[in-house]
Amino acid sequence: MTTGVLYDAAFVPTAAIVARKPTAMSLYTDGGHATPLSTVQAFRKAGIPIWPNHENAANELLGGGSAGTAAAQHAVAAVCSWGVPTNGTVDIVYSVDVNTPATEFPTIGAAFGAINAVHAGRFNAKCYGEGALIDYLVTHGFIKPGNWLSASSSFPGYNINDGNVAVWQQVGTDIAGTDRDVITHLELMGLWMPDGLTFEGSGQLVTAAPAPTEEVDDMANNMIMYAVDTASTPAGATDGGVWIDYPNSGIYYHVDGTVPSVNNVAAYQAMGAAGPVTISYPEHQSKKAASINGGSKPTIVVNGVAVDPAVIAKAVNDDAATRLAN
Structure with missing residues (x-):
């Protein structure tokens, strides 16, 4: 009581x-x-x-x-x-x-x-x-x-x-x-x-234990929860990639972490036709702030392929993305 x-x-x-x-x-x-x-x-x-x-x-x-x-x-x-x-x-x-x-x-x-x-x-x-x-x-x-x-x-x-x-x-x-x-x-x-x-x-x-900033926390959750459309390429983008539907922002996300090229379009679209892309952010629940604000970068996995968060930061003008990458 x-x-x-x-x-x-x-x-x-x-x-x-x-x-x-x-x-x-x-x-x-x-x-x-x-x-x-x-x-x-x-x-x-x-x-x-x-x-x-x-x-x-x-x-x-x-x-x-x-x-x-x-x-x-x-x-x-x-x-x-x-x-x-x-x-x-x-x-x-x-x-x-x-x-x-x-x-x-x-x-x-x-x-x-x-x-x-x-x-x-x-x-x-x-x-x-x-x-x-x-x-x-x-x-x-x-x-x-x-x-x-x-x-x-x-x-x-x-x-x-x-x-x-x-x-x-x-x-x-x-x-x-x-x-x-x-x-x-x-x-x-x-x-x-x-x-x-x-x-x-x-x-x-x-007082709770230190946690990621609100922007980073929201972004990490949204990566898991929101739909991913790989069956089409975003308007204005001609070099393929995976498009994550993140509220208020589009993230042009490349699964293999390489510089995108037009040659990737068919492969990404084929992946989308086979079913939705699943995204996991394993450190979000375990390491939390330590992995984001400390030494190692968080790992983001798309269909089993680890992707450097820096890819996101380069693809969208979003402070949360930049924090994830650093």
């Missing part, structure tokens, strides 16, 4: 909260109190983890499956615009901020079922609401433990020690216009972590 502080606010006094250096900050994803990107970036820059929260209306999810679908679509669009990773590590908390009778629990369960369908593994659904509802949703598999208990102690199932609860809300705080909530199980929260921070052991936030 860990403890910490989470702030929430409809109108966020960013500077005052940042000065308190809380464990985490809840920010509204969309709706009437949608958080501006500049505010999101301010908390990121300050190194404060973010817990996204969707609430357009207190009773929104009493609309069942269709309401859940709409809520999730709006929330996902918002957090993706912030830059939240879609790898299933971050929660989106959905509010049911009303005293809900047990007869309505199946309807709200249907809403969370629809939310999970929209999330499609990219995010974890969590609930802000009364304890009895949270327990129902966990028991029936709609959400996992690590939820947010409403401050309304008169609501059914109010229990700050509930094992399905990670945060209990306190109305009123040391900063005007905010709530200063108590984190009881930090390790159960899927926070959007700042660069360089991670969980360790009991769930305490610690």
